[in-house]
Amino acid sequence: MNVAQKQAVAQFLDKSASYLGGAYAEIVRYEFKDDVIPPWQSEHKKDASAEFQKTAALPTTANDLKKIAGLVAECTLCALHRTRLNTVPGEGVPHPLVMIIGEAPGADEDKSGRPFVGAAGALLDKMLESIALSRKTNCFIANIVKCRPPENRDPASNETSSCFGFLQKQVDLLKPTLILSLGNVSAKTLLKTETGISRLRGNWEEFCGIPLMPTFHPSYLLRDASQKAAAWDDLKMLCARLAKIDGVYAAQTEELRRARKIV
């Protein structure tokens, strides 16, 4: 097969996977993406080992966050591009204390092009505010995949692997002090594990040398409020570790404590 023929077959398989959805999307696989260079590799020589390596032509300025968003907006690497209204690359400050990584955009995010803007987003903002964090001042929020999976299903493994290079670039560029991962898909993808979030949460892990705290996704907390206490414990651990590293943040949390706005 020549490149055009392979791409035609790949498009057919992507479309089938998207139509079947869920577990079926996991089954439909193909092995000839070698002819389709991911956009994050397009600026430099294609090299399988370079896909997630920091040696790639890394963006070096805040403007390059926009450049990544531009590449995401044009991306057709997986079937999710066919059903999206908007891509959701992420938002926040360019040098965050904490990078928050969720799973995938939902309906509200798909409509707005912004991460965590629905009810789950409101809860996340409230959770962050209680430990002196905010996407406006000291956090960056992104997702494992940048396009909404139909019917809010979990992203399939071929979709997370197709999209992962964008997230890796964002982490390399942002260099957050800590990472907070939200939900099952995020933790499993970042930590390359099959262990579920109920067992992972509350324990420090690491991604690319950056300390990572896995916790429940706000959407899950909206469905099961009994888990909010556990999520709060995780946030307190994050807060305590960050306060030891960053003096300004420590002073902010102390101020919150004095004002009794933090439990």
Ligand code: SF4
């Ligand atoms: Fe591209 Fe990621 Fe969207 Fe798939 S989910 S089309 S890889 S941006």
